[in-house]
Amino acid sequence: MAPQCETTGPVSEPVLSVEFDDVTGAGDQQDDASFLSRHLGSDREQALQLAAELGFESVDELIDRAVPASIRMTKQLQLPPARAEHVALADLQAKMSANQPMRSLIGLGYSDCITPPVIQRNVLENPGWYTAYTPYQAEIAQGRLEALLNFQTMIVDLTGMAVANASLLDEATAAAEAMAMCAAARPKGKRFLVLSGCHPQTMDVLRTRAEPLEIELVECHEKDFADLGENDPELLGALFSYPNTRGSIADQEAMVTQLKAAGGVAVVTTDLLALTLLRPPGEWGADIVVGSAQRFGVPLGFGGPHAAFMACSDAHKRRLPGRLVGVSHDADGRPALRLSLQTREQHIRREKATSNICTAQVLLAVMAGMYAVYHGPTGLRKIAGRINELTVNLAGRLLAAGHELESEAFFDTLTVRPVGVEAGDIAERCVASGFNLRRHSDGRLGISLDERSTQQEVELLVEMFSCGESAGDSDSLGVPTGLQRESDFLTDPVFHDYHTETEMMRYLHRLEVKDIALNTSMIPLGSCTMKLNAAAEMMPLSWASVHGLHPFAPADQVTGYASLAADLEGWLAEVTGFAATSLQPNAGSQGEFAGLLAIRSFHRAHGDTERTLCLIPTSAHGTNPASAVMAGFEVMPVRCDDEGNIDVEDIRAKAAANAERLGALMITYPSTHGVFEESVVEICRIIHENGGQVYMDGANMNAQVGLCRPGDLGADVCHLNLHKTFCIPHGGGGPGVGPIAVAAHLADFLPGHHIGCGGSGKPRGGAPVSAAALGSASILTISWMYVAMMGAKGLTEATRLSIVNANYVAHRLQEFFPVLYRGEGGLVAHECIIDLRPLKEQSGIDVEDVAKRLIDYGYHAPTMSWPVPGTLMIEPTESESRSELDRFCDAMIGIHSEIRDVIDGRCSADESPLTHAPHPAETLLVGDWSRSYSREQAAYPAEWTRTSKYWPPVSRIDNVFGDRNLVCTCAGMDAYQQDSQSGGEA
């Protein structure tokens, strides 16, 4: 993703205003060149055959039966006509060429860097990495789990802490999560201190999170810590910045000691690269450390996506939000990795969770971890040392010329008060020469150097400040003596063994092939919409005009982004039937939070401060109640009937009984059980009649696009998961994007942003939820490409085929596994739930055994035990062909026959291949094979596995052992390896 490798699309005249005729392939004559025919797994003829097998004469008839007429759209979406791949690429390139990627020395937590091409090509641009799902099925995810363990080890080493998680959304939200951890640790606490010098966007997000939780945020100074006294139960903790937003590095150990004496928790935001030279926060008392790993090889991308990090001391590890990779072992005693402590997450804890985080930034964390693997500790120290030397040189010459510096202790950032020259003039001259500086409100200028800085750049800068050759005495400048790092870091072999491109390329490949991603087989995860992430959608990410912009660059340099955002906001508003959209939330959970905040602000603006009750069906995803609590709501569960439908009478009763304080209802549509409930319109009406607002969870939007719209159904807010419905790849567990669309009366309450330009430029009154105005801006290009290439008819066709495919799978499997929950027409929506419980009762084989046996067939399991325990939820999406659907169904039917073997007494459950699945090659090739089934049956359960076999690297992983013995760094893996070796010899 280096700007040098700009990819240019086929040369053609840019088409800015698209006026040509509809060329979508869903029209009467299907155009072979159209993208639609590449995106859909079946063409019209094949889709008709699928419908015919289900007894329908046409796809229309099937859709009419599946989707109740009362909720259907009567007109087509109003979107630009579909464009072919090369045309859409050319159009987007023309649009984004309005951006001016300058050398942005703005800092504020975003530093330009060099993405090693070996990482760009083999990770970022490689579907083996970017199309993988979150590593819940650990046996098929050992590659990215190892990459994440590298990331965690890197964070632990650099920060000097005990444990680190596998990444968070951005630095500002990570700081807010740290504040929430303090609140969980100190239930009586009310006050959180922020030492002056925190990044302003971090302060903004802290304010957003603190307000509904009634946490008082106090900006304070060094002297305030001396006055804290002892054991103040109302004190939560404090946030320190190291270095601070103005670049200064201060010894804060005394303040931390005073804070802890008062009982507070010490949170530190920091810069990973600086920590290669600085004494790490873990060595001076920090309890929680957060920051961004962006400058470790991840492009600026106008704000994201990047991997933020969080590390903590042992005492706080059980409260660490997000994902945590830990070491365990498999059934044969091999070391194996898995996600630890999953039960702390909101999907289990619901309204009792302290965080709604249910994603990470895996792809970016993998890149950052690999940057450290590739450079090693010596390489990182060299990069940091060079940046610091250049900054010292620049500082010395600025001082010699009479300019004033905020601090003489710094790593890469200077805050300068120019003397004898107008700051504004300097800043303008810099822009004319291709540099952006930070302009402080007090007239000072900020300069942050980075990995791309050179001596030549320093020469240009000193010229702007009218400095001379002389650097004066620079001995006292830079990293102060007492704060220099003395401890080692990144001592694990993984950070030393892969410093040549050949070794690195092979290491990345070795990890990649341990995992199942979409380039292996269908990933039929219900509620996750693992559809095609097309190459053309991904290509713009590699353009400098997309990735090379600082999120706080001046508005006139980012007009391409403004135009992209305006397009996408408008399109998504049209798709959802709403008036306005915010692209800021950088995950679905963030969208929920932002949407509920909009509802809360709306009520408060009308004086309804008591409207804080949020009704949530018991079938809702656990993130819903967790988000509601974060946004200041009290959660009241609403019942569901045996069919999984929301109990309308229960809603009616609870809404009426609480009409004075009803704030919102959160509802998923189609339901989490994969059914189009006709009652949704009635439910929305009941909520409105009682003064509440309806929040619609857009997780299942893939069943709605072009057929019905949340706005038309009566909802007021809806979030979308662009990483599901709109083709952003899952990245192995992030990034995601969770925009919210709202009705007109809520538009003013969408998240605003106080720094830089606000996306499409519309001022918004709501509180910011992300560090950057457009959140994970660069990957919005993916969804733009998808909508541009599909057009209205194409998007609708995709929805229709996703419903046809789900019903086809349900139809083929129903003879073997009961299909739970169908709509009134006897059909499911875009996913189906199959029930394994009756078979478990007869055989003892459970849903996990089935999931693990699917691995031997080369498949990632469907969603397991959600929303109903003991079931599998299958969502095939529109992108899978009939042959792939059949292959998957054949695998399920093959597994059914192995379950029958147990039921009919041909083998016991203990002896079944299901119980021992998955089967790595190493397990099968032991000298003595003593199991009741053959090695062949284990490894080649279906004919196709003979020609194309996915070999799992480990057998069944022991989750209990891993959670009881929490080890989350590479060192643990090595120690384990040695232990198990010596154990083997004994």
Add this chain to the structure above:
Amino acid sequence: MNVPEQLKYRDSHEWIEANVDPAKVGISDHAQAELTDLVYIELPEIGRLVTAGEAVAVVESVKSANDIYAPVGGEVVEVNEAVVNDPALVNTDAFGDGWLFKLKLDEGAAGGGELAALLDADAYRSHIS
């Protein structure tokens, strides 16, 4: 399923042995079986005053995380460090070595009817069947 006669039960599956002082609290054998292998237990601070029904501890298995509620009010006077170090004790001996904490009962518990409001072994047995 093992349901000792001398104990009282909460419908959320905590047991209390109240005829000793201080009273001993744990989770039932049925509860540990439903939770499956426990991996982590968080116990209250000694000296904490709790009221009946207050969430005072957390037990986690690889499948779920559950709050443990005080069956009656009182002061936490002792916690079982052994189960913190080895949560499996609750799985192997829920009514014995797997106890969680001890309560010195307050007025409400002893005389105020909180104990009387709990389930006896028969009632709990039918509750879980």
